[in-house]
Amino acid sequence: ISIEKIRNFCIIAHIDHGKSTLADRFLEITGTITKGKHEQYLDKLEVEKERGITVKAQSAAMYYKVDGIEYLYNLIDTPGHVDFTYEVSRSMRACEGAILLIDATQGIQAQTLSNYILAKKQNLKIIPVINKIDMTSANTESVIQQLVDKFNMNPNEIFKVSAKKGTGVAELLNNIVTLIPPPQDHKELKCFLIDSWYLRDKGVVLLILMKGGYLKKGDQILSCAFKKKYDVFEVGIQSPENVPQERLEPGQVGYVMTNMKASNEARIGDTFRHPLSKTLPETGFEQVKPLVYCGIYPEDPDDYNELNKSIFKLALTDPAVIIQKESSAALGNGYRCGFLGVLHMDVFRERLENEYNLSVLLTSPSVPYKAILRNGKDVMVENAIMAPDAAVIKHYEQPMAIATIMCPEEYSPSVFQLCDARNGRLIDSEKYDKQDRYTFKFPLNEIIQDLFDKIKSATKGYGSLEYEFCGFEKANIVKLVIHLMDDPVDALSFMVPEERAHQLGKKICQRLKDNIPQHLFVVSIQAKVGGKVIAAEKIGSTGKNVTAKCYGGDYTRKKKLLDRQKEGKKRMREVGRVTVRKDTFISVFKDD
Numbered sequence: 012i013s014i015e016k017i018r019n020f021c022i023i024a025h026i027d028h029g030k031s032t033l034a035d036r037f038l039e040i041t042g043t044i045t046k047g048k049h050e051q052y053l054d055k056l057e058v059e060k061e062r063g064i065t066v067k068a069q070s071a072a073m074y075y076k077v078d079g080i081e082y083l084y085n086l087i088d089t090p091g092h093v094d095f096t097y098e099v100s101r102s103m104r105a106c107e108g109a110i111l112l113i114d115a116t117q118g119i120q121a122q123t124l125s126n127y128i129l130a131k132k133q134n135l136k137i138i139p140v141i142n143k144i145d146m147t148s149a150n151t152e153s154v155i156q157q158l159v160d161k162f163n164m165n166p167n168e169i170f171k172v173s174a175k176k177g178t179g180v181a182e183l184l185n186n187i188v189t190l191i192p193p194p195q196d197h198k199e200l201k202c203f204l205i206d207s208w209y210l211r212d213k214g215v216v217l218l219i220l221m222k223g224g225y226l227k228k229g230d231q232i233l234s235c236a237f238k239k240k241y242d243v244f245e246v247g248i249q250s251p252e253n254v255p256q257e258r259l260e261p262g263q264v265g266y267v268m269t270n271m272k273a274s275n276e277a278r279i280g281d282t283f284r285h286p287l288s289k290t291l292p293e294t295g296f297e298q299v300k301p302l303v304y305c306g307i308y309p310e311d312p313d314d315y316n317e318l319n320k321s322i323f324k325l326a327l328t329d330p331a332v333i334i335q336k337e338s339s340a341a342l343g344n345g346y347r348c349g350f351l352g353v354l355h356m357d358v359f360r361e362r363l364e365n366e367y368n369l370s371v372l373l374t375s376p377s378v379p380y381k382a383i384l385r386n387g388k389d390v391m392v393e394n395a396i397m398a399p400d401a402a403v404i405k406h407y408e409q410p411m412a413i414a415t416i417m418c419p420e421e422y423s424p425s426v427f428q429l430c431d432a433r434n435g436r437l438i439d440s441e442k443y444d445k446q447d448r449y450t451f452k453f454p455l456n457e458i459i460q461d462l463f464d465k466i467k468s469a470t471k472g473y474g475s476l477e478y479e480f481c482g483f484e485k486a487n488i489v490k491l492v493i494h495l496m497d498d499p500v501d502a503l504s505f506m507v508p509e510e511r512a513h514q515l516g517k518k519i520c521q522r523l524k525d526n527i528p529q530h531l532f533v534v535s536i537q538a539k540v541g542g543k544v545i546a547a548e549k550i551g552s553t554g555k556n557v558t559a560k561c562y563g564g565d566y567t568r569k570k571k572l573l574d575r576q577k578e579g580k581k582r583m584r585e586v587g588r589v590t591v592r593k594d595t596f597i598s599v600f601k602d603d
């Protein structure tokens with residue numbers, strides 16, 4: 012198919028505005044799938060079930076005739092959550108146009124806005140589409156007004172559809188040909204990497220946009236980022252199942268299987284070319300860095316080997332996660348992992364539990380801090396244990412984020428209260444009909460704890476939040492260390508903003524007090540910053556010795572008691588002079 016007949020586009024929408032439903036209608040109307048057979052194809056497709064691993068279809072190739080001429084539409088999927096903004100821009104890089112889908116009952120939401128801004132930045136042709144016009148609560152006219160006011164759109168160019176019933180969807184499909192331009196041909200072989208995933212028996216599968224040239228089985232390609240060569244085993248399109256092709260042509264979006272084995276060699280945004288050509292790679296695509304760190308430990312320390320095997324296997328499928336070994340006297344052996352956001356972290360934990368059948372515990376998430384040293388250098392501190400000595404540090408910097416919050420106007424006071432308590436600085440605000448939009452600057456640390464959930468509950472679910480990392484700023488960060496009987500506990504050291512140290516120290520001391528059993532001596536618990544005690548608790552002694560009551564004679568009874576104590580000990584762990592239950596530290600990290 013010639014490149015003038017190809018259209019590459021994506022659908023961008025706020026969560027639940029109907030993206031998957033619309034994609035399903037596209038697939039049906041174009042005859043790519045049979046009507047009614049597959050609900051939510053693009054979203055839920057389990058392309059390959061390899062012992063439970065589900066792989067979403069990241070693109071769908073659809074052949075569609077307009078005025079008797081056959082076109083190839085490539086619908087490229089964009090993920091829909093705040094943690095994955097970078098993935099949205101990645102998908103957009105492969106498109107010339109975007110369908111901006113807005114729920115007629117809800118109007119513009121935080122993600123509508125951020126997606127719109129991303130699409131504009133990438134110079135995409137934007138087609139505004141109002142969905143769910145069949146609903147009685149639809150406010151189609153007022154949503155049109157919002158689009159005119161906020162995005163300067165022409166009301167005559169706004170499509171109105173019901174993705175559910177199919178109303179207006181064919182008309183939209185027919186217009187894509189004229190509204191969205193075809194891709195450009197760069198003539199030489201140039202493959203832009205949109206996405207990748209991992210199949211256990213096939214290795215890494217690449218989803219690429221053919222910027223130019225042809226690619227077929229037997230070819231060799233070279234990664235511009237890593238300068239590594241790969242042999243191409245198979246090429247094809249997702250329609251929506253994998254359909255092998257003779258070759259991929261300019262403008263097409265397709266999958267490529269090679270002898271690449273590790274998914275961290277597939278860097279989204281990388282360019283692949285012929286090993287001998289001089290083609291320049293695509294530029295301007297930043298590699299994302301994890302902004303949320305946590306410790307992952309097996310719930311049962313005996314499962315450490317299992318966890319060790321599984322966590323690296325899982326990481327092969329997820330190039331955005333970073334994993335380092337970590338061991339702690341209190342928690343045992345585990346890992347320090349870096350994620351894009353809290354959702355990403357949750358997804359990873361869920362996959363470890365579901366796909367690998369492991370019970371793991373996660374320490375509370377934290378952000379990386381930048382320590383500016385007296386010698387002019389700087390180091391990232393992702394873990395309090397690794398923090399450089401206070402004497403060499405000039406000051407710390409913390410990651411900041413710009414957050415966009417939208418909510419119905421009546422909830423604005425509660426939203427403000429919440430943001431204020433989390434050190435949000437209001438930068439901008441705007442009214443959208445009966446919706447308010449606020450832009451706040453937050454320390455990222457304040458966002459990742461629970462801001463998303465708190466906003467949701469403060470607005471009865473109507474509020475939405477989007478955030479984006481915006482650099483580091485100087486901050487008063489201190490190292491808080493918990494001591495048991497004057498011994499520092501490594502698992503219980505934290506980097507925290509100074510003003511939060513007291514509150515956190517107090518909370519942890521209290522929780523330890525509630526969870527550590529009484530000893531023969533008084534147990535002292537202290538939270539210290541820079542050697543100074545900022546919170547403390549004590550656990551009174553019992554003086555109880557289990558065998559004390561069995562004076563001499565009754566040996567069997569004594570033995571039974573000692574055995575029971577031994578059994579109990581298995582669940583216990585020594586931290587310095589103090590014996591704690593294995594789950595003590597977990598309870599310290601658990602949410603309120």
Ligand code: GTP
Pocket residue numbers: 024025026027028029030031032033054091142143144145146172173174175176
């Ligand atoms: P995420 O994948 O979670 O981002 O959601 P989505 O944007 O893909 O939305 P989805 O297609 O799952 O639709 C969300 C809900 O809205 C579903 O319950 C759909 O059935 C419903 N829905 C989608 N389109 C329409 C429509 O045109 N009319 C009505 N009445 N309901 C719709």
